Amino acid sequence: MAFRKRLFILIVFSIFFCIQLQAQSKLRPTHVGIYHSGLVGQVAIGTDLNQKYFGDLRFQATDILETNFGIEGALHRNLFQDDWFNFHIGLMAGYYFYDSIRLGIPVGFSIMPFENHRRFSILLEASPNVFLNNEYFNLRSNIGIRYSFR
Numbered sequence: 823m824a825f826r827k828r829l830f831i832l833i834v835f836s837i838f839f840c841i842q843l844q845a846q847s848k849l850r851p852t853h854v855g856i857y858h859s860g861l862v863g864q865v866a867i868g869t870d871l872n873q874k875y876f877g878d879l880r881f882q883a884t885d886i887l888e889t890n891f892g893i894e895g896a897l898h899r900n901l902f903q904d905d906w907f908n909f910h911i912g913l914m915a916g917y918y919f920y921d922s923i924r925l926g927i928p929v930g931f932s933i934m935p936f937e938n939h940r941r942f943s944i945l946l947e948a949s950p951n952v953f954l955n956n957e958y959f960n961l962r963s964n965i966g967i968r969y970s971f972r
């Protein structure tokens with residue numbers, strides 16, 4: 823019964839997110855990413871990385887069978903922007919289906935290393951996290967690639 827309730831909440835949240843993306847042209851999905859953090863990977867979709875504020879929705883993607891599914895949402899603010907480099911900080915909230923809620927503060931760099939291909943970027947990110955239900959703290963680092971469709 824609890825699984826059905828969680829699945830329903832996930833579906834409602836996803837539908838609401840999609841409606842909001844379609845309703846506001848500034849929030850259209852404009853980038854996708856693949857991030858790696860230790861044993862767990864993430865697949866992300868988000869708004870324009872070159873705006874002052876941007877967000878993304880991250881889904882846990884792992885090949886370990888015993889790992890439960892998780893979803894995170896993050897809102898970031900670019901503190902420094904250049905043609906080839908962005909520095910951002912944000913707030914993240916996530917839910918993992920083994921009864922854990924995660925809150926974090928991601929700090930990261932988006933590096934656009936190729937002058938002729940500014941749509942491609944490399945993400946380097948660190949995020950101190952607090953797991954509310956399990957009451958423990960960790961530091962997660964992500965490395966990944968992003969591609970913008972602008």
